[in-house]
Amino acid sequence: MKEAAVKQQIIELSLAIETLACNTEKQTQDLYLCDLRWEKTNTDELLDHLRMQLRYVLFDLQATRRENKYLRKMLEARNKRQDDTNES
DSSP states (O other): OOHHHHHHHHHHHHHHHHHHHHTSOOOGGGHHHHOOOTTOOOHHHHHHHHHHHHHHHHHHHHHHHHHHHHHHHHHHHHHHHHHHHHHO
């Protein structure tokens, strides 16, 4: 595969990730993903940028899952306490 074709695919992947990340609420941590500089001409730099984007998205997904799990446990504990007080 020619370098130009690989570079174009990397740019398309980066744009897809950027679109997904930037369509969420604008938060400080999202700014890195939205701050793409396409004047980078080196394919290696684009790959590094794409890797960093993927790591961030995976980190954010894992953190969201942890938060959701924690919040579910809190809700279950609260509901259990309410059930216990209603039974008494």
